[in-house]
Amino acid sequence: MLLTDDEKRMRDGAEGPAVAAAMDLLLRYGRAVGAERLCEVRNVAGTMTQPSPVKAALVKEGGWDKAFAVINLDSDGDFAIPDMRVPTCQLQHGFGADALGIVPYPKQSIELQADAEAFYGRHGVNILATCTPYQVGNLPTFGEHCAWMESSAVIYANSVLGARTNCEGIASTGAASLTGKVPCAGNHRDENRHGTHLIEVDPRTGVDNFLDWGMLGYFAGGIAGEDHPVITGDFGRPDINDLKHFGAAAATSGGVELYHIPGITPEALTTEAAFGGAVPADGYGYGPAQRRHVYETLNEIGGSPDVDFVLLGCPHASVDQVRQAAAALEGRSLSAGTELWIMVPRALREIADRSGYTAVITRAGGRVLTDSCPAMSRTAPAGTRVFATDSAKQAHYLPAILGIEAWFGTTEECVDAAVTGRWRGELRP
Amino acid sequence: MSTPSSPSSPSLAAGAKLTLRGRIVVPGIAVGEAMVSPEPISGWGGIDPAKGTIIERRHALFSACFTGKILVFPSAKGSSGWAGFFQATRLQGTAPLGMVIARISAKSALGAVVTRVPTLTDLDDDPCRVIATGDYVRIDADSGYLEVYKA
Known part of the structure; x- marks a missing residue:
């Protein structure tokens, strides 16, 4: 991979062992995805505070620094975690103190998470604590490179906002938070953002409400898998709740990280633009029979x-x-x-x-x-x-x-x- | 280096050997029995890292255990917790021995990296068709090929 002087310095330890470990993970990950270089990100959405048995054992062994090293950097090293280098937020996690006595959830998990919030807050992590950071002020701009995880947030950022992120994981967002870098592959690159599957909504299907947008998303994910469905045909204009449901469903039944709805989502004013040229001759129809099949599956x-x-x-x-x-x-x-x-x-x-x-x-x-x-x-x-x-x-x-x-x-x-x-x-x- | 791959068929006789070339995701060598998934695998909500099993009820491999196997699958699906859950299989001793991923994505690439097992992708034939559960597989992810010994 081609590295800038700045990236080489981080790799070689000039910014300390935690940043060097973060660069090591990014280089291993970059090779795995076939990236030629890294790209800069200033918006990271990951998870550090969510309790788990593995995390509890690591915290007991070496505190939150150890837990971050092992889980968020995939490193075996022992070092202190510096402040986040770029704006970083915590996504949804376990229940908090407001659920005590209401939700049958272990008190020790609530306490472990509260301890984590205090530690990560001190290191510059914004505790948004939601799977929808875009609902509470984290709205990347059109074309902005991000490192987000949470599949329903990733598909929303890419498709509805026109930002650019792969479906990152715990370790890659951890490494991005300490470096402001992520492999420049996949959804970060123009040539990988075009539509692949044409879905044509039959006017009899009645896609004009929250339920139906979710079912159409579940159908689209089943058709497109990890690719990029393009939704055309006859449907009502979706609102943000509809698109939130659609994307979460498409990322669940398949692995969709990006879709286009010509005239609705920002990278596709037209169907031709969505496909970056020729529109497939054969689309996948979504009519009453397909709709019923999705309903019965769910x-x-x-x-x-x-x-x-x-x-x-x-x-x-x-x-x-x-x-x-x-x-x-x-x-x-x-x-x-x-x-x-x-x-x-x-x-x-x-x-x-x-x-x-x-x-x-x-x-x-x-x-x-x-x-x-x-x-x-x-x-x-x-x-x-x-x-x-x-x-x-x-x-x-x-x-x-x-x-x-x-x-x-x-x-x-x-x-x-x-x-x-x-x-x-x-x-x- | 290995010999070039031969034309392959899923119905080869027991003991027949095939070679597939691919791109290295995580270097290293792994040898073991294949567990082939006909459909994509979810990490979060799809596997139990404490037991190394598939827990998605609608999945063809529901309740099967991948610990100590060469996990062969078409792609990753679902939540971005994918890699974290496979990392947890390493930390809890239930990880597969190696992975063969027909089509890689950020999720499964990171998953293979943090599971730290030899992994190949972009093979010159569809591994989910050519390899069957129970076949013996040797992944050479230092050189970029794998050998299949049909069961």
């Missing part, structure tokens, strides 16, 4: 209609989604055997509190929770056997992670299940 783990738990806010809800849940719960009460959680960034819960939405949800028996989600923290209300969600991503992952049944439907169907304790969702034309 509901195939559901058997019992008795719902114990409803989960909203994956990816973390916007203020508007919290308002919508509050409106659906106004004056109602949850069924005795059912819990409802809506996950939001902590910064947005402040706004939900101030707007009175949290009070409405809490009065009904629901919870507005922050920082995490059942999948990240591997937890649900005690005794949960069947859950319902309006998130295609959570419906996909949670059965595997917790061994429970899943129902997928609209936000209103989920709220109805929370109030009645019964799943009555169905796919409407």
